[in-house]
Amino acid sequence: MGAFDTPIGRRAALGILGSGAAAGLAACGSGPPTPKSASVPSSVSGDAVTALLAAVPKRTIKDLNAKRLADGLTPPTNRWFSGLVFGDDPQAVFPMPIGFAVAETGFEIWLPQVSANGTSIIGARAGGLTCVIDSASVSAMVIGYDVASVAVELRDGEDALAELRLVQGSPTVSLTARRDLTVAAPVVYERAGDAWQVTVEGTLYGLVGADSVNGTSATIASGSTVTWFAAPPGGSVADLAEKVAPVTATGVTWELADDDVTTTLRFDGGPTLLTALPHHSLVDAGEQFGAYDTVLGEAGLFSVETLRWTSKRWPIEPSLDLSGLGxxxxxxxxxxxxxxxxxxxxxxxxxxxxxxxxxxxxxxxxxxxxxxxxxxxxxxxxxxxxxxxxxxxxxxxxxxxxxxxxxxxxxxxxxxxxxxxxxxxxxxxxxxxxxxxxxxxxxxxxxxxxxxxxxxxxxxxxxxxxxxxxxxxxxxxxxxxxxxxxxxxxxxxxxxxxxxxxxxxxxxxxxxxxxxxxxxxxxxxxxxxxxxxxxxxxxxxxxxxxxxxxxxxxxxxxxxxxxxxxxxxxxxxxxxxxxxxxxxxxxxxxxxxxxxxxxxxxxxxxxxxxxxxxxxxxxxxxxxxxxxxxxxxxxxxxxxxxxxxxxxxxxxxxxxxxxxxxxxx
Missing domain, CATH: 1.50.10 (Glycosyltransferase)
Structure with a gap:
């Protein structure tokens, strides 16, 4: 019996609607996240699983050293951002199209410079924008995450400085100040319409939402949110700035049809700038505003609230079909x-x-x-x-x-x-x-x-x-x-x-x-x-x-x-x-x-x-x-x-x- 003939029928839909995605964000300083919910019940979620666990021996085989994970969060193993959580030091992560790393005095974002040799396609860490926060000694803590974003709290000792939001597919990093901050760039900002811009080793970055900018420094009041973004080659910060909006949560729904599946990845707070990778066969994306070179190929830039794409549905079978053999x-x-x-x-x-x-x-x-x-x-x-x-x-x-x-x-x-x-x-x-x-x-x-x-x-x-x-x-x-x-x-x-x-x-x-x-x-x-x-x-x-x-x-x-x-x-x-x-x-x-x-x-x-x-x-x-x-x-x-x-x-x-x-x- 083929997958198309199962009780799923000819068309079905299942939503993971992102209420739990927002819960990951609600966890930012407010205790354990609210459990997520699905529209179609499953035997592997909720109370059924908790009951099954009561009969299984409990044993931690190895300490994974999740030293940068806030209390109440489920350890995010096997994620694109896992390197921020585990181990002695945070690793660089790649939400696409940008790279991101925590620095001793703040953080750095960059557009990977892509090249190839005989055996590798490499996104080099070059032309990065280093943001220095109040000359602080910065540490990081993951305080929330959902299906396509992660919230990182930057701290100076025990004092919270700011919350950063990294979003897959977004060329932006948003910062919400937890106290009045001054954030310095390595070069002088220039006015670009209603935004500000800097160029670092040929890469153009924009800044929106700052209370004031003076030379290399941006002032951000406690509770305010600013967003940095990397412009695509040939892009205009002034033109793109009005399309930048901080993402507050993400969620996903999908739909199954006979021959394909449709995925809708939702970005709350939008529309905002989002990129589509080569495998995304987008539906109703609208106008494209440039493209980024990534290690996966060209990623087109759009101003949308959702990325919606189709993928071919392949049969899922228990056995080879030998009925035609002689x-x-x-x-x-x-x-x-x-x-x-x-x-x-x-x-x-x-x-x-x-x-x-x-x-x-x-x-x-x-x-x-x-x-x-x-x-x-x-x-x-x-x-x-x-x-x-x-x-x-x-x-x-x-x-x-x-x-x-x-x-x-x-x-x-x-x-x-x-x-x-x-x-x-x-x-x-x-x-x-x-x-x-x-x-x-x-x-x-x-x-x-x-x-x-x-x-x-x-x-x-x-x-x-x-x-x-x-x-x-x-x-x-x-x-x-x-x-x-x-x-x-x-x-x-x-x-x-x-x-x-x-x-x-x-x-x-x-x-x-x-x-x-x-x-x-x-x-x-x-x-x-x-x-x-x-x-x-x-x-x-x-x-x-x-x-x-x-x-x-x-x-x-x-x-x-x-x-x-x-x-x-x-x-x-x-x-x-x-x-x-x-x-x-x-x-x-x-x-x-x-x-x-x-x-x-x-x-x-x-x-x-x-x-x-x-x-x-x-x-x-x-x-x-x-x-x-x-x-x-x-x-x-x-x-x-x-x-x-x-x-x-x-x-x-x-x-x-x-x-x-x-x-x-």
């Missing part, structure tokens, strides 16, 4: 399934490789069922059921050290034991947990009793990565960035280049798994949300990782790691070009239809990955699979190469799945 292919697959079942290794006990193994088995189960390999199907069903039952025992961590989950009360999330790749620091949770949810969604699709048995923990796992609201137990959409339309993988983002994500395809897999689990669960609201997230993450994966429009000087067809401030042709685990492509392809699930969005771009990526060598080295199994998406005789040619990769199969892949995938192209 009898010979079905027989060969049945024999291969039996061999793969017999040769399957013991399941790993960590959350990444363990979850990946469960997903691999779920795919094998679907193939076995489809080709009539009943004995193999029964074997897989039994061991997959046993493994998921073990992992989802609510109090399992009281009895064993692995294959269980605990709830981290300090950092507000589920941590699987044993952790891997820094998952105890909240790295990669969506990668890991997407595999669990996908496997469970497949196994439980027609088994309500098993669904009920597994749901007390799997609902918490789902809430960890995709809570539709911030209830205090979990943050909203933990890794998922609506504006950027992709996820962030680092829990604390301890990097000068911002947060990052490597495996765009595992990001997509997370929301496919979430949708299948929600479907098995009968949770219409969560399934709607997952379909929306899946569409946006697919669009982001195509635009910025797998089939990006890059720039002269960057010599590659794909991107390995996307950061807030740069893009790299590499991986965390291998410099091999085959690995760089593979990590944007695996696990190539039945819900990864977007991989074939542009068949004409596939051959160049495959050629680059192989580097003139034959199939057979590590990671080329995924390259071979991807090659089948080129159209023409690509799939038939790939089938002939299966033997070459047999001895180098990834732990998330079986020969049965590889052959079935190729035969169904």
């Amino acid at each position: 009898s010979d292919d079905r027989k060969a697959l049945a024999e291969q399934v039996a061999a793969d079942v017999a040769a399957a290794p013991t399941y790993p006990t960590d959350t990444y490789f363990g979850g990946k193994a469960l997903y691999r088995e779920a795919m094998l189960l679907q193939i076995a069922t489809a080709v009539g390999a009943d004995d193999a199907a029964a074997t897989i069903t039994g061991r997959l059921t046993d493994a998921l039952t073990t992992w989802t025992e609510p109090a399992g961590a009281d009895r064993r050290a692995t294959q269980c989950f605990v709830y981290d009360e300090d950092n507000r999330g589920m941590v699987g034991l044993e952790p891997s790749f820094g998952s105890d620091e909240f790295n990669d949770h969506h990668f890991h947990y997407g595999y669990f949810l996908y496997a469970a969604g497949v196994l439980c699709a027609d088994n309500p009793d098993l669904t009920a048995k597994l749901s007390p923990v799997l609902d918490l796992v789902a809430a960890d990565i995709a809570s539709p609201t911030d209830t205090g137990d979990f943050p909203q959409f933990r890794p998922f960035d609506v504006y950027a339309s992709h996820s962030w993988a680092s829990g604390t983002a301890p990097f000068a280049d911002g947060n990052n994500q490597e495996s765009s395809s595992e990001g997509v897999n997370a929301w496919a798994g979430l949708a299948l689990w929600a479907r098995a669960r009968g949770d219409e609201g969560l399934e709607q949300q997952a379909v929306w997230m899946h569409a946006l993450e697919s669009a982001g994966a195509l635009a910025y990782w797998l089939q990006p429009e890059t720039r002269a000087g960057f010599d590659h067809t794909v991107v390995g790691i996307g950061w807030g401030g740069k893009r790299d042709y590499l991986t965390w685990f291998s410099p091999d070009p085959a690995a760089i492509l593979a990590i944007q392809v695996l696990p190539a699930s039945p819900s990864h239809g977007y991989l074939a969005a542009a068949p004409d771009k596939v051959p160049a990526a495959v050629t680059e990955a192989l580097q003139g060598e034959a199939y057979g080295r590590q990671y080329t199994d995924w390259v071979l699979l991807y090659s089948a998406l080129a159209g023409g005789d690509g799939a038939a040619s790939a089938v002939d190469q299966i033997a070459a990769v047999t001895d180098k199969l990834d732990d998330g892949l079986t020969l049965s799945y590889l052959r079935a995938f190729l035969l169904t192209r």
Whole structure:
């Protein structure tokens, strides 16, 4: 059954309306934020989740050092601004199109100067406007956040100086003074109509709302709000100043249709200046007022209250469609399934490789069922059921050290034991947990009793990565960035280049798994949300990782790691070009239809990955699979190469799945 035939129907809408977004702002000096609310109830929000947590052991595996987070806020791991919160010193962040950093005596904003070399597209920190506040010794505290903005309080010791607002998509930074302030720039301001302007190393900045400006200094009365903004190349501060309005909160709603999803990102306080990234297929944006060069490409500038865009909706499926295979292919697959079942290794006990193994088995189960390999199907069903039952025992961590989950009360999330790749620091949770949810969604699709048995923990796992609201137990959409339309993988983002994500395809897999689990669960609201997230993450994966429009000087067809401030042709685990492509392809699930969005771009990526060598080295199994998406005789040619990769199969892949995938192209 395809995603378009689910109980969601032909058209549905779900709103996360931003009342909680405003709550993040209400938290600015006024205690804990008000919980957010959704228009469609979900099993992974509110009192239901709080009740489930009562049965799970509580344990903090690692102190994440959230030293710059106000009391009462849910720790914002895996966000574009996480580097402001965690670690000994605040990191630079990139709300787009500007960069921002806290300085010893104030703060700095800049327009990244974008260039490319052979392996990176880099947004250099140059031409920045440094704002010095009363010669104070400045520290920072995050005091509120919502879906696309963050409030940062600047302090001198224990005394509040000002509240700053950073907004994704905005070239502005707004400051509300908490006492009478003088803020100095590095150069002299000049009058520009009703505003003021300065030029720093060729970058033009405007200032609106100041009580008075004298030379390099702006005077701001307590309670007043001023806004700095970076003008686009060729832009006029005088013309743009009247379009600048401080954003007070943000929120998001979405709508699902048969073929696409529409996202509306709302900016309260507008209309104001906002930018659209290359993947934003805007609806009713109106006149454009220039453009910025970013590491993601050109970002157009508009004066709007909302950014509204459409993204293609891709089917979310539990299995490959093998109905068109002939009898010979079905027989060969049945024999291969039996061999793969017999040769399957013991399941790993960590959350990444363990979850990946469960997903691999779920795919094998679907193939076995489809080709009539009943004995193999029964074997897989039994061991997959046993493994998921073990992992989802609510109090399992009281009895064993692995294959269980605990709830981290300090950092507000589920941590699987044993952790891997820094998952105890909240790295990669969506990668890991997407595999669990996908496997469970497949196994439980027609088994309500098993669904009920597994749901007390799997609902918490789902809430960890995709809570539709911030209830205090979990943050909203933990890794998922609506504006950027992709996820962030680092829990604390301890990097000068911002947060990052490597495996765009595992990001997509997370929301496919979430949708299948929600479907098995009968949770219409969560399934709607997952379909929306899946569409946006697919669009982001195509635009910025797998089939990006890059720039002269960057010599590659794909991107390995996307950061807030740069893009790299590499991986965390291998410099091999085959690995760089593979990590944007695996696990190539039945819900990864977007991989074939542009068949004409596939051959160049495959050629680059192989580097003139034959199939057979590590990671080329995924390259071979991807090659089948080129159209023409690509799939038939790939089938002939299966033997070459047999001895180098990834732990998330079986020969049965590889052959079935190729035969169904």
